[in-house]
């Protein structure tokens with residue numbers, strides 16, 4: 001169900017991606033939501049695994065409907081148009097899997113192409129609405145080796161840069177058993193609550209590197225008569 005914020009309330013949406021609902025990243029999620037609500041924000045979570053019961057990204061050219069919209073029949077479309085588009089801050093919550101994000105969260109990013117691609121009739125609306133939203137990351141992991149989450153953090157940083165979104169915070173909780181992060185002496189549960197409370201006030205740098213995205217990368221390809229689109233987002 002979409003959030004019903006009171007007047008002036010800002011909306012925080014957590015995108016949860018662990019299959020373990022009684023696990024660590026969901027515990028951090030609940031803490032973040034609690035902290036956000038306490039600070040007066042509207043906050044909710046969506047379970048991406050449930051929302052994407054239709055599976056993985058497919059070949060859009062063969063799969064999409066004749067009007068260009070996504071034909072995978074599950075709840076992701078509702079999540080995108082009702083929850084994601086209307087949120088003011090997005091929080092990705094994931095266990096560290098193979099030093100990266102869960103496949104569920106990765107599939108979410110992959111499938112967002114179906115909504116952002118120029119072929120989708122509502123792509124401009126989606127791209128514009130995603131722009132500028134604050135982004136944060138919750139990670140649960142077993143290993144305490146400091147570099148273990150780095151690929152994931154860098155990937156989210158690059159995704160945020162691509163989407164013109166300020167990436168404002170990361171909380172990592174250590175634990176392996178379900179709910180074990182609550183015993184982490186660094187108190188990631190408390191840190192997640194604080195991140196939820198402060199998410200709209202946290203400092204972020206204005207670092208922004210960008211390149212041209214002309215759909216086809218090479219001039220020769222552009223002149224070759226390939227089926228090209230003017231949009232910066234590829235018409236896959």
Ligand SMILES: Cc1cc2nc3c(=O)[nH]c(=O)nc-3n(C[C@H](O)[C@H](O)[C@H](O)COP(=O)(O)O)c2cc1C
Nearest residue numbers: 018023024025095096097098099140141142143176
């Ligand atoms: C498929 C899989 C891959 C994992 N890969 C890593 C890893 O690369 N590094 C790590 O520290 N923990 C790894 N773990 C452990 C989980 O990150 C850890 O148990 C985490 O707390 C699970 O979060 P959850 O309770 O939200 O599912 C992995 C677990 C699974 C099931």
